Amino acid sequence: MSPYVPSGELVERAATGETAAIGRLISRAEANMAEARGALAEIYLRAGRSHVIGITGVPGSGKSTLVASLTAKLRRKGSKVGVIAVDPSSPYSGGAILGDRIRMSDLVMDPGVYIRSMATHGSVGGLAHATLSAIDILDFAGFDTIIVETVGVGQDEVEIAKASHTTIVVSAPGLGDEIQAIKAGMLEIADIHVVSKCDRSDANKTLVDIKQMLTLDAATSRLPAWRTPVVGLSSYTGDGYPELVEEIEKHRAFASGVKPSAAREASIASFRLQKTAETLLMDRFATSSARFRKSITERLQKRESDPYSLANELLTLSLG
Amino acid sequence: MLTRPIRVLLAKVGLDGHDRGIRVVARTLRDAGMDVIYSGLHRTPEEVVTAAIQEDVDVLGVSLLSGVQLTVFPKIFRLLDSKGANDMIVVAGGVMPDEDVLELRKMGVKEVMLQDTPPDMIVATLTRLVSERGER
Numbered sequence: 001m002s003p004y005v006p007s008g009e010l011v012e013r014a015a016t017g018e019t020a021a022i023g024r025l026i027s028r029a030e031a032n033m034a035e036a037r038g039a040l041a042e043i044y045l046r047a048g049r050s051h052v053i054g055i056t057g058v059p060g061s062g063k064s065t066l067v068a069s070l071t072a073k074l075r076r077k078g079s080k081v082g083v084i085a086v087d088p089s090s091p092y093s094g095g096a097i098l099g100d101r102i103r104m105s106d107l108v109m110d111p112g113v114y115i116r117s118m119a120t121h122g123s124v125g126g127l128a129h130a131t132l133s134a135i136d137i138l139d140f141a142g143f144d145t146i147i148v149e150t151v152g153v154g155q156d157e158v159e160i161a162k163a164s165h166t167t168i169v170v171s172a173p174g175l176g177d178e179i180q181a182i183k184a185g186m187l188e189i190a191d192i193h194v195v196s197k198c199d200r201s202d203a204n205k206t207l208v209d210i211k212q213m214l215t216l217d218a219a220t221s222r223l224p225a226w227r228t229p230v231v232g233l234s235s236y237t238g239d240g241y242p243e244l245v246e247e248i249e250k251h252r253a254f255a256s257g258v259k260p261s262a263a264r265e266a267s268i269a270s271f272r273l274q275k276t277a278e279t280l281l282m283d284r285f286a287t288s289s290a291r292f293r294k295s296i297t298e299r300l301q302k303r304e305s306d307p308y309s310l311a312n313e314l315l316t317l318s319l320g
Numbered sequence: 321m322l323t324r325p326i327r328v329l330l331a332k333v334g335l336d337g338h339d340r341g342i343r344v345v346a347r348t349l350r351d352a353g354m355d356v357i358y359s360g361l362h363r364t365p366e367e368v369v370t371a372a373i374q375e376d377v378d379v380l381g382v383s384l385l386s387g388v389q390l391t392v393f394p395k396i397f398r399l400l401d402s403k404g405a406n407d408m409i410v411v412a413g414g415v416m417p418d419e420d421v422l423e424l425r426k427m428g429v430k431e432v433m434l435q436d437t438p439p440d441m442i443v444a445t446l447t448r449l450v451s452e453r454g455e456r
Contacts, residue, residue: 004455018404019374019403020373023373023374031455033455092351093351095349095352095353095354095356096354096355097347097350097358098355098358099357099358101358101359101360101375102358102359105359105367108370108371109366114374
């Protein structure tokens with residue numbers, strides 16, 4: 001792909017499933033290149049067929065391993081699978097080591113699987129800013145199922161639930177008691193709960209804690225009539241995977257059954273609009289505020305005024 | 321210069337299990353602000369090239385301490401060509417004889433960084449190569 005290939009041409013090549021074209025479009029979305037905007041807009045208009053599965057959980061809970069095993073299972077059912085794996089960028093250098101692929105090395109040679117690693121580059125919700133565009137591109141390129149693995153998250157990074165059709169929250173044994181399980185945040189967003197590493201002897205306790213939380217908490221699911229299942233599995237022995245695939249299919253059928261599906265699509269669209277507007281606003285603000293920043297920062301540092309007033313002043317000066 | 325982080329795939333190919341060096345390089349590039357994907361050990365040229373294209377990396381860096389460079393790199397270039405990815409910058413690292421370095425350069429390996437290359441030099445080399453190639 002020697003000199004610069006226009007994005008419009010890449011769109012047609014990606015439509016036929018050409019790997020290099022898909023990869024390049026995702027890179028251009030990630031770089032936020034103006035030249036690619038039209039192409040990405042066209043892709044958005046022509047996408048919208050895929051089932052998006054979000055997988056989130058604390059670091060080390062086994063997300064990448066689960067993604068690898070789940071992808072292999074879905075492939076056996078004939079589904080083409082795209083994987084987007086997000087890992088953190090360094091808060092200091094901005095660089096990143098993207099290591100999720102290592103767990104997925106058995107899948108690399110399968111032409112029905114596409115794996116892309118992404119760094120967060122300063123995003124804080126568990127996704128990278130270009131994750132949503134990457135979902136569109138893989139969807140457009142004919143992947144039936146797209147699995148998005150978030151960074152290892154804490155308790156409050158719940159953006160994935162707003163971007164996926166089925167959200168799976170992975171918990172591992174030995175990381176907290178039943179009080180952790182009744183806190184607000186991450187555990188609430190699950191459409192399916194998974195407890196990984198169930199070959200360990202303390203896994204039952206975690207299963208019980210999560211099930212108990214759910215019995216008290218029937219109202220949290222976004223699909224009121226959906227009974228959130230808790231699946232115990234072990235990537236080591238393979239136990240629990242058939243059940244997980246079954247629950248994903250049930251959730252997909254349930255969600256697309258009647259009205260709630262439209263509600264989910266509407267909430268995904270609304271989130272998309274919000275995120276894109278935020279990006280545009282932040283870019284515009286970054287450019288137009290640059291020349292005022294130094295002096296206003298100095299005044300804040302000298303305590304000539306308070307943060308709220310000075311931030312307001314900066315906004316007025318920059319955005320009018 | 322690019323307005324985004326440089327993307328690099330670092331790969332170990334074949335039976336070579338020595339990964340201390342490549343991990344140090346990964347850290348160094350990360351600390352220089354690059355996005356670094358590490359392949360893990362014992363990959364085949366096919367796996368490495370497929371991963372590099374899916375990830376659309378600017379630079380594919382292959383570390384070899386097992387002496388198979390003249391077998392591995394021709395395969396890598398053939399595969400990159402056949403998949404329409406001949407704009408990828410390929411570099412090599414590790415321990416190898418000087419005459420092999422010349423061969424590799426002839427094949428299209430942009431830079432060969434041997435065991436005594438200072439980390440800063442690796443960063444500077446990759447930055448220069450990507451900036452010479454430009455946005456794509």
